[in-house]
Amino acid sequence: MAQRPHRLRVISAIVAANLFGLGACVSTSPGGFGAVCSSDGVEVDMDFPGAGLHDCRQGGDGDFRLRIVHEPSDSGDINPSPWFAFRITSDTPRSLNVTLDYRGQAHRYPPWVKVGPKPWERLSADKVVLSDDRSQAKLSVSVGEGETFVAAQPVSSAEDGLAFVRKILAGHTSREVRYGLSREGRPLVGFVFGNENAELSVVAVTRQHPPETTGQDAFQAFIARLASANDLSADAFRRRYRIILAPMPNPDGVDGGHWRLNSGGIDLNRDWGRFSQPETASLASWILQETGGRPVAAFIDFHSTNRTVVYAPPVDAPSKFIGLLAHMKMRFDADVQPPPAWSYSHNPEGGTSKAWALDVLKAPGITLELWDQISPDVARSVGSVAAEAVMSYSAP
Numbered sequence: 001m002a003q004r005p006h007r008l009r010v011i012s013a014i015v016a017a018n019l020f021g022l023g024a025c026v027s028t029s030p031g032g033f034g035a036v037c038s039s040d041g042v043e044v045d046m047d048f049p050g051a052g053l054h055d056c057r058q059g060g061d062g063d064f065r066l067r068i069v070h071e072p073s074d075s076g077d078i079n080p081s082p083w084f085a086f087r088i089t090s091d092t093p094r095s096l097n098v099t100l101d102y103r104g105q106a107h108r109y110p111p112w113v114k115v116g117p118k119p120w121e122r123l124s125a126d127k128v129v130l131s132d133d134r135s136q137a138k139l140s141v142s143v144g145e146g147e148t149f150v151a152a153q154p155v156s157s158a159e160d161g162l163a164f165v166r167k168i169l170a171g172h173t174s175r176e177v178r179y180g181l182s183r184e185g186r187p188l189v190g191f192v193f194g195n196e197n198a199e200l201s202v203v204a205v206t207r208q209h210p211p212e213t214t215g216q217d218a219f220q221a222f223i224a225r226l227a228s229a230n231d232l233s234a235d236a237f238r239r240r241y242r243i244i245l246a247p248m249p250n251p252d253g254v255d256g257g258h259w260r261l262n263s264g265g266i267d268l269n270r271d272w273g274r275f276s277q278p279e280t281a282s283l284a285s286w287i288l289q290e291t292g293g294r295p296v297a298a299f300i301d302f303h304s305t306n307r308t309v310v311y312a313p314p315v316d317a318p319s320k321f322i323g324l325l326a327h328m329k330m331r332f333d334a335d336v337q338p339p340p341a342w343s344y345s346h347n348p349e350g351g352t353s354k355a356w357a358l359d360v361l362k363a364p365g366i367t368l369e370l371w372d373q374i375s376p377d378v379a380r381s382v383g384s385v386a387a388e389a390v391m392s393y394s395a396p
């Protein structure tokens, strides 16, 4: 699997650091940190798509300790997103303690747990004890027999993101396109549906930043609404528009457990215009190809952050479709409680998809940020309202 070399490289670096005198011994548990630790019928590992960059060891008290390895480049102070995700495999139901050591960063995400085939649930707050500086979090986890996953957000791999879109578009005339390859050689996959002879187009993107799964929840509800069957307004919309979807533009980061960056150590949503990375360069040229000169009436990039907020261009920005902003705000104010804040600006040098959409496509580029602590259901409801707004907008 393509993720392995990268993960092993990181773990090798840790082992090398240990060899050169940072204290711990190099054997796997019990004792030193390793890629897997196990004893007495319990194993902790990080060998699955979306797993965090961790190593672990088991202490003499039986508790597990995971070090959170920082992603392999510095994303600075922009929205630090210390991702964790690991698997516990047990031969019997039991309770155990796992301490997350953030090594200079602060715990951000209340943990989610998935026991066997059950759905993801938040770990109750009384099972999480933080150190005063939030650099360590001790979790008390009840596991079943077999696999239990623990993660910063419900784990959604690159393949999961694509599978969802395939399912939604089944029954529609649509096209799945491999528009490029990531740095680690994963396919970059997009989808198009709607009327191929349409005069107008819309573009939707998500998961440039790997941990931002509430943004993906909203994106998925957005496209599910546009794809609604037996619905007059959705039918009419699909006749009028070509719909271009990029659900997984950073598969290396998503499957590699990154906090924000691609495997080249670059924040893709600061790379539009520069296009120093294959992921952004090929996505932008594919979007231009699919629009085929059709005006783009809406360009929405779904993200997550510490609140639900809409980043939009100024209401007098040079786009024929700038009226979408006021229309969407009206819909959000009426149908989302509490309504999201709006922030209007345009930075042509910022490298965001939003700025590129305005400058190159002359489209109202919107970054729709979902609060990362809302439930998937609430995030989906915001995505549905965004779709209603786009469908009910009378594009000139």
Ligand SMILES: [Zn+2]
Pocket: 209, 212, 303, 304
């Ligand atoms: Zn983001």
